[in-house]
Amino acid sequence: MLQSLKPEAGKQPVPEVLPPLREDPRRGWSFALVLKALLQLLLAFAILFGAVKGMNLLVATKPDVAKRPIQEKSYAVETVTVAPGDHAPRISVYGETEAGREVELRALVAGEVIEVHPKLKAGGAVSEGEVLVAIDRFDYEGAVTEAEANLAEARAALVESKGRVELEEGNVVRAREQLDFARKDLQRAQDLVGKGTVTERTVDDRKLLVSQRQQTLEQAQNSLALEQARVVQQNAAIRRLEWRLQNAQRQLENTVLKAPFDAIVRSESAELGRLVSVNDAIVSLYNSDAFEVRFTLSDNQYGRLLAETGTVVGRPVEVTWYLGNEPVTYPAEVTRIGADVASSRGGVDLIAAIDASEASVPLRPGAFVEVALSDRSYANSFRVPETAYYGDGTVFVVTDSRLDPRDVTSLAIDDGYILVKGGLSAGDRVLTTRIPEAGKGLLVKDLSADRSGANARQAASGNDGTDR
Numbered sequence: 001m002l003q004s005l006k007p008e009a010g011k012q013p014v015p016e017v018l019p020p021l022r023e024d025p026r027r028g029w030s031f032a033l034v035l036k037a038l039l040q041l042l043l044a045f046a047i048l049f050g051a052v053k054g055m056n057l058l059v060a061t062k063p064d065v066a067k068r069p070i071q072e073k074s075y076a077v078e079t080v081t082v083a084p085g086d087h088a089p090r091i092s093v094y095g096e097t098e099a100g101r102e103v104e105l106r107a108l109v110a111g112e113v114i115e116v117h118p119k120l121k122a123g124g125a126v127s128e129g130e131v132l133v134a135i136d137r138f139d140y141e142g143a144v145t146e147a148e149a150n151l152a153e154a155r156a157a158l159v160e161s162k163g164r165v166e167l168e169e170g171n172v173v174r175a176r177e178q179l180d181f182a183r184k185d186l187q188r189a190q191d192l193v194g195k196g197t198v199t200e201r202t203v204d205d206r207k208l209l210v211s212q213r214q215q216t217l218e219q220a221q222n223s224l225a226l227e228q229a230r231v232v233q234q235n236a237a238i239r240r241l242e243w244r245l246q247n248a249q250r251q252l253e254n255t256v257l258k259a260p261f262d263a264i265v266r267s268e269s270a271e272l273g274r275l276v277s278v279n280d281a282i283v284s285l286y287n288s289d290a291f292e293v294r295f296t297l298s299d300n301q302y303g304r305l306l307a308e309t310g311t312v313v314g315r316p317v318e319v320t321w322y323l324g325n326e327p328v329t330y331p332a333e334v335t336r337i338g339a340d341v342a343s344s345r346g347g348v349d350l351i352a353a354i355d356a357s358e359a360s361v362p363l364r365p366g367a368f369v370e371v372a373l374s375d376r377s378y379a380n381s382f383r384v385p386e387t388a389y390y391g392d393g394t395v396f397v398v399t400d401s402r403l404d405p406r407d408v409t410s411l412a413i414d415d416g417y418i419l420v421k422g423g424l425s426a427g428d429r430v431l432t433t434r435i436p437e438a439g440k441g442l443l444v445k446d447l448s449a450d451r452s453g454a455n456a457r458q459a460a461s462g463n464d465g466t467d468r
Contacts, residue, residue: 077433077444079398082384083426088377089414095295095319097367099286100353101261107276108254111135116270124265125288133270133282135255144252147245154241158234165231168224175217182210257282264288291354291363293319293332295371296347308376312337317352320370321363328361330354334373378411381419388432389418396431396438397424398449403431403442 115134119126126132186206192198263285270282297305305312317332331354338349352371356363388395393410396403408422424430429449431438 072443074401074443074445075433075435075437076447077398077431077435079429079446079448080385080388080432082382082424082428082430084380084382084424086377086379087381087383087414087419088374089412089417089419090372091297091301091375092370092372092415093295093297095293095369095371097319097321097354097363097365097369098292098294098351099365100290100292101287102266102285103260103263104284105132105257105282107135107257107278107280107282109135109140109251110277111139111255111275113270113272113274113276116272120265120268120270120283122265122267126259126263126265126285128259128261128263130259131256132259133257135276137252137255140248140252140255143248144245147241147248151238151241151245154234154238158231158238161227161231161234165224165227168220168227171220172217172224175213175220179210179213179217182206182213186210259285261285262288286365288362289357291356291365292335293317293352293354293369293371294338294349295352296349298347301375302348304376312350315373318372319352319354320372321361321367322370323361328359330356330359330363332371375412375414378419378421381411381421382408382424383414383417383419384430385432386413386416386418387434388430389420390438393420393422395420395424397428398431398444398446401444401446403438403440403444405440 112135113133114136115131117126117130117132120132186203186209189198189203189206193200193203266284266286268283269280270276276282302312305315309315312334313336315334317334319330319332321328321330332352333355334350334352336351338351341348354363384395389408389410390396393408394405395408396405398404406423406428408420408424411419411421413419429446431444435442435444
C-alpha cells in the first residue's frame with residue numbers, strides 16, 4: 001500500500017484535489033423558523049393594535065344613551081304578629097316502656113303437671129282467676145284426709161278428758177263434804193269428853209277419820225289437776241292438728257296456679273307430664289293494663305321543673321309510640337323519681353304511669369317512645385320562629401315597609417320557636433323570612449299583611465252580601 005502511493009520514476013507528482021466544502025442544512029432550518037416566528041408575532045401585534053384602535057373609535061363615536069334612575073330593591077317577606085303571654089316550652093325526650101306490674105309464678109308444691117292452660121304461651125293473654133297450671137292432687141288430698149282424721153281423734157280424746165275432769169270435780173266435792181262431816185263429828189266428841197260421855201279412844205278414832213277424809217280430798221284434788229292438765233294438753237294437740245289440716249288444705253290449693261290479674265304471658269316452662277319441684281319457675285306474667293315509661297331529664301331540665309313547682313310528681317306527660325309513620329299517643333302522669341341519679345346518662349330518671357285503657361293499639365314493654373312534657377312557664381314572653389332570630393339577640397319588626405331591629409333576650413327553645421323578651425310590643429309584625437342583607441331600614445313587602453288585608457276585605461264583602 002505504501003509503495004503504490006509513491007510516484008513512479010520519471011513522472012511528475014499529481015497534486016491531490018480536495019472535495020468542495022458543503023454547508024450544514026440544520027443552520028438554514030433554524031433561521032427559517034426564527035423568521036417565521038417573528039412574522040407571526042408582528043401579525044398578532046398588528047391585529048391587536050387594529051382591534052384597540054377600532055374599539056376606541058367605536059367608544060368615541062357611541063351616541064349618548066339616557067340613564068335610568070336607580071330604583072331601591074324591595075324584598076318579599078313573611079311576618080308574624082306577636083303578643084306577650086305566659087309560654088311554657090315543651091321538653092321532648094325519649095324513653096322506654098316497662099310493665100307496671102309483673103310477677104313470676106313458681107311451683108309451691110312438687111308433683112306431676114296434669115293440666116296446662118291452652119293460652120299459656122309467650123304472648124298469650126290470660127284473665128284473672130283462670131287456672132294456668134294444675135299439679136296432681138292425689139297425695140295432697142290424702143294428706144288432707146289424714147289431717148282431718150287426726151283432728152277428729154284429738155277432739156274425741158278432748159271430750160273424754162273433759163268428762164274425767166267433771167268426774168274428779170264431783171269426787172272433790174264429795175270428799176270435801178265427808179271431811180266436813182268428820183270434823184263436825186270430831187268436834188262433838190271433844191265436847192262430850194269433858195262430860196264423861198265419850199272416851200278418849202272415841203276422840204282418837206274421830207281424829208283418824210278426819211285425817212283419812214283429808215287424805216281422800218287431797219287425792220281427789222290431785223286427780224282433778226291431772227285431768228285438767230290433760231285437757232290443756234289435748235287442746236294444744238288439737239290446735240297443732242288444726243294447723244296441719246290448714247297446711248294440708250293450703251298445699252292442696254297450691255296444686256293449682258291461677259292468674260292473679262289480667263295478664264300477658266312473658267315466658268313459660270310448663271308441659272303436661274313434667275315433674276316439678278318446689279320453687280321451680282313455671283310462668284312469668286305482666287299486667288296487660290298497667291304500663292310505665294322511664295325517661296331521663298337533664299340536670300338543667302329537672303332543676304327548672306323542680307324550681308317552678310317544688311316537685312315533678314303528678315306532672316302530665318304525653319307518650320307517643322311511632323308504629324311506622326303512624327304515631328299513637330297515650331296520656332301519662334309522673335308517679336315517682338328514680339332511686340338513683342342516672343350518672344351514665346347525665347340526668348335524673350322519671351317514671352310515669354301510662355293510661356292505655358282507651359288506646360286503640362295495646363302497648364308492650366320495651367317500646368321506644370317519645371315523651372313530651374311542659375317546661376317551666378315564662379311570664380310576659382314572646383314566641384317567635386327560629387328564623388326570626390338573628391345573631392346574638394336581634395329580631396326585625398316591619399314598620400312602614402321598613403325593617404326596624406329590636407334587641408331581645410333568648411329564654412328557651414320550643415320546637416322550632418324561641419321564647420324571647422325585650423324590645424317587642426303586642427301587635428308587632430316580626431320578620432320570619434331569612435334575609436342575609438337584613439338591616440335597619442331595608443325595604444320589604446309584607447306578604448302576610450297583604451294576605452290578612454285581602455282576607456279581611458273578602459270577609460267584609462261576604463258579610464255585606466249576606467246582609468243584603
